[in-house]
Structure formats: C-alpha cells, structure tokens
Amino acid sequence: MKATATSTSAPPLAPGGAPLLGHVVPLLRHPLAFMDSLRRHGPVVRIMLGRIPVFVVTDAGLTHEMLTARAASFGKGGRLIEALSRFAGNGLATLADGDLHRTQRRLVQPMFSRAFIAGRGDTMIEVARSVVDGWAADEPRELHDDMQELTLSVFLAALLGTEPPEATRRRIQRVLPDVMAGTIRATILPPWLGSVPTPAQRRQRTSFTELRDAIRDLIDEHRRPARDTGLLDLLLDARDPDTGQPMSRRQLEDEVITFVTTNGQASTATVLWALHEIGRDPAVRDRIVAELDQVAPGRPLVGSDLGSLTYTRQVVHEAMRLYGPAWLLTRTVTAPAQLGGFDLPRGATVVFSPYILHRDPVVYPAPATFDPDRWSPERARSIPRTAFQPFGGGARQCVGEPFAWSEMVIILAETTRRWRMVPDPAVIPRPVPRVTIHPDRLVMTPSGTGR
Numbered sequence: 045m046k047a048t049a050t051s052t053s054a055p056p057l058a059p060g061g062a063p064l065l066g067h068v069v070p071l072l073r074h075p076l077a078f079m080d081s082l083r084r085h086g087p088v089v090r091i092m093l094g095r096i097p098v099f100v101v102t103d104a105g106l107t108h109e110m111l112t113a114r115a116a117s118f119g120k121g122g123r124l125i126e127a128l129s130r131f132a133g134n135g136l137a138t139l140a141d142g143d144l145h146r147t148q149r150r151l152v153q154p155m156f157s158r159a160f161i162a163g164r165g166d167t168m169i170e171v172a173r174s175v176v177d178g179w180a181a182d183e184p185r186e187l188h189d190d191m192q193e194l195t196l197s198v199f200l201a202a203l204l205g206t207e208p209p210e211a212t213r214r215r216i217q218r219v220l221p222d223v224m225a226g227t228i229r230a231t232i233l234p235p236w237l238g239s240v241p242t243p244a245q246r247r248q249r250t251s252f253t254e255l256r257d258a259i260r261d262l263i264d265e266h267r268r269p270a271r272d273t274g275l276l277d278l279l280l281d282a283r284d285p286d287t288g289q290p291m292s293r294r295q296l297e298d299e300v301i302t303f304v305t306t307n308g309q310a311s312t313a314t315v316l317w318a319l320h321e322i323g324r325d326p327a328v329r330d331r332i333v334a335e336l337d338q339v340a341p342g343r344p345l346v347g348s349d350l351g352s353l354t355y356t357r358q359v360v361h362e363a364m365r366l367y368g369p370a371w372l373l374t375r376t377v378t379a380p381a382q383l384g385g386f387d388l389p390r391g392a393t394v395v396f397s398p399y400i401l402h403r404d405p406v407v408y409p410a411p412a413t414f415d416p417d418r419w420s421p422e423r424a425r426s427i428p429r430t431a432f433q434p435f436g437g438g439a440r441q442c443v444g445e446p447f448a449w450s451e452m453v454i455i456l457a458e459t460t461r462r463w464r465m466v467p468d469p470a471v472i473p474r475p476v477p478r479v480t481i482h483p484d485r486l487v488m489t490p491s492g493t494g495r
C-alpha cells in the first residue's frame with residue numbers, strides 16, 4: 045500500500061487549477077469527484093486554494109504513517125480545525141497537540157470505553173425505540189431530521205444517563221444545521237473571500253451563541269440519575285491526575301459541544317446512507333431482521349445483544365466505507381518534512397481523506413457497490429488495516445468510536461425491526477459534502493412492520 049517516490053521533490057500539481065482561485069472551483073462544485081480523481085496523480089498531490097498550496101495524501105499507508113509514526117511533524121491544525129474551533133473552542137477535537145490535549149484525552153477516554161458504553165446500552169436502546177415507535181405508519185418522512193433527532197436523543201441519553209428532556213433536545217437540534225453550515229466553506233475559501241460578512245455568517249454566529257447557551261443550561265440543570273450515571277457525571281467527577289483539579293467550566297462546555305456536533309454529523313450521515321442502501325436492496329433488510337429474530341427471539345433487543353449483531357454491524361461498516369463519512373481532514377506541517385519521498389514545507393496544510401482511501405479499486409473491487417459482505421469475517425481478512433480509516437489514527441483517533449458503533453447499530457436495528465422503510469422512487473439522494481457526507485434528501489415511508 046505504501047507508495048514512495050525515487051527522489052525528494054515537490055508533489056505534482058493537480059490539473060484543472062485557475063490562475064487566481066486555484067482549485068477552489070472544482071472543490072466547491074464537484075468536491076467528491078475532484079478528491080477521488082486526485083488518486084490518479086500520485087500518493088501526495090498539490091492543489092491550490094487561491095495562491096495557497098495544500099497537499100493531499102491519497103495513499104492509505106502514507107496517511108497512516110502521517111497520523112502515527114510521523115505524527116510529530118504533522119500537527120493537528122490547518123483550516124478545518126480553525127473553522128471548527130469557532131464554535132467548539134478548545135474541545136478535544138480542536139485542541140492543538142500537546143499537554144492540554146493529552147490531559148483532556150486522559151480525562152475523557154474512560155467515558156467512551158467499551159465497558160462504560162455497554163453499561164448504557166439498555167438506556168440508549170429504549171430511547172431509540174421510543175422515537176422510532178412514535179412515527180406514523182404509511183406517511184413519508186424526511187429522514188434527515190429524524191436521524192438527527194435519533195442520534196442526538198441516543199447521545200443525550202448516554203450523556204445524562206437517563207431520557208433527555210424533550211425541550212433541550214429540540215433546542216440543540218434546531219441550531220445544529222446553522223452551526224455546521226459554513227464550516228467547509230470557511231475551510232476551502234481563500235481567507236480574503238471567506239471573511240466577507242454575509243447574512244449566512246451572521247446567522248451562524250448567532251447559532252454558535254445559542255448552542256453554547258443550550259449546553260450551559262443542560263449542564264446546570266443536570267441531576268445525577270438514580271439508575272445509571274451518565275457520561276456527563278464522569279466528566280464532572282474527572283480530576284487531573286497531576287493537579288487533582290476538575291475540568292474548568294469553559295473546558296467542560298467545549299467538550300460537550302464537541303461531542304454533540306461530532307456525533308450529530310458523522311453518525312447521522314452513516315445511518316442515513318445505510319437506510320438508503322437497505323431501501324434499495326430488500327435482501328439486506330431481510331438479513332438484518334432474521335439476525336435480530338435469531339439474537340432476540342420474541343423479545344426486545346437489550347444492550348448485551350449488540351455484540352451478536354454481526355451482519356447489522358457489517359451494514360454499518362460498509363456504509364462508513366462507501367460514504368466516508370469524513371472526506372476532508374487536515375494537519376499542519378510543524379517542521380520541514382518528507383512524506384512518500386516528497387518535500388513538504390513547514391506551515392503547509394496537509395489534507396487526508398477516508399473518502400479517497402475507501403474507494404481505492406485495488407483494495408475494494410467495484411468500489412461504488414454497496415456490499416456488506418466485504419466485511420464478513422472471511423473476506424474482511426484480505427483488506428489491509430490501513431485501507432479502512434473512518435476514525436482517523438494515532439493519538440488523535442476518534443475517541444467516540446466505541447460509542448459510534450453502538451449508537452449506529454442500535455438505530456439501524458430498532459428502525460429495521462419496527463418498520464419496513466420504503467424509499468420514495470422520485471427522490472434520489474445525492475451526496476452533499478459538508479464536514480461529513482450527507483445525502484441531500486432521503487424520503488422513506490415507514491410501512492407495516494420490519495418482520
């Protein structure tokens with residue numbers, strides 16, 4: 045997988061750039077096709093955002109190397125991180141590498157451990173089921189809002205350790221689209237163009253304040269639940285092992301905002317794509333339902349069943365492969381560095397993209413085909429580990445990964461068991477790359493039972 049050049053040199057320039065704007069136009073117009081096309085030009089390719097060179101790593105081995113063994117030269121940073129920190133402040137995902145990140149990661153890690161998440165499985169399932177049960181039969185639904193409601197409800201249930209207050213959930217859900225809306229534009233546009241004040245930017249700034257107010261109230265109003273402690277209780281109890289100090293109030297807010305926004309993006313997108321693919325292929329749905337009937341015959345699903353839902357997990361796996369869901373992540377070169385034999389100057393932004401890696405036809409034959417059996421225990425063995433990196437790698441790998449798997453499997457299982465989701469043939473969802481890749485619209489009708 046790892047590619048090397050014979051001598052050190054500047055990475056090749058991608059074709060199709062314009063004099064003043066560079067590759068901004070193809071990146072804004074056809075971002076996914078443009079990114080996918082870069083693989084043809086080499087393992088590291090130079091593109092221009094205006095006059096600023098940006099280096100895109102298209103090779104899986106080199107991406108992994110950059111995130112792990114060479115991480116000291118490739119710091120977390122770059123334009124995406126600047127754009128995200130406008131609302132997430134110093135949350136775990138936007139903190140620069142260093143002591144504060146290491147301390148925060150140590151404090152936060154236990155709340156996303158497999159054991160802790162497994163202990164919240166029953167509550168997460170109950171909340172997902174009550175949302176799905178509330179849908180009316182035979183009425184078409186715009187599933188984007190539904191899935192955002194589901195992922196947010198399930199996350200808040202785990203965060204609080206109990207069913208979240210409906211008003212709080214609504215308040216957060218209302219502002220999330222505006223919070224995320226301008227992030228990719230702020231990443232791609234040259235700074236002089238991105239700083240022009242527009243009504244959309246003003247709306248976005250208001251939404252940042254509203255989200256922070258909602259999270260502040262959520263923390264203030266939280267009471268430790270009787271049954272299970274939530275993730276938030278762990279955060280409140282966390283003490284820096286060196287100083288014995290709790291997290292500052294501002295840091296706590298930044299962390300919760302980070303979790304709510306990351307969860308709402310990536311997990312929502314993956315579940316939407318999975319439902320779209322299940323709707324196109326009834327055989328996939330039948331196999332999920334058969335598995336659920338075998339694992340939990342004649343009874344509701346419980347948390348301890350999740351580990352046995354092998355096929356349902358394969359469906360989630362394949363949805364994450366095919367649609368990313370992150371297509372543009374960034375690092376900053378902290379000292380003059382080489383990657384794959386190419387010279388990269390200090391201060392440059394490096395882009396890496398699970399989307400590009402997951403569509404490599406050498407590793408994934410017929411890469412555009414949705415095939416959950418790629419991930420059957422026998423076939424998955426032939427896929428190199430670095431070829432599937434939806435959660436990144438190294439010290440900055442997604443801390444929420446165990447939570448994300450449980451959440452997505454729960455939502456898919458509960459939706460599919462309760463309903464047969466019938467796609468609207470007039471609405472063909474198109475991928476829209478925001479921070480993650482969302483379908484522009486997904487309209488499906490819950491019909492009868494999934495059985």
Ligand code: HEM
Pocket residue numbers: 136137138149199302303304306307310311314364368369370373374433434435436437439440441442443444445447448
């Ligand atoms: C399908 C679901 C998800 C995907 C594909 C995903 C993907 C990623 C990726 C690729 C990174 C690394 C970014 C980088 O290296 O620059 C990341 C980091 C992170 N993710 Fe996720 N994520 C998902 C779900 C979640 C959830 C559910 C949470 C929390 C509730 C979460 C919280 C975080 C945090 C806090 C970080 C920063 C970790 C650090 O820098 O130490 N993610 N995620």
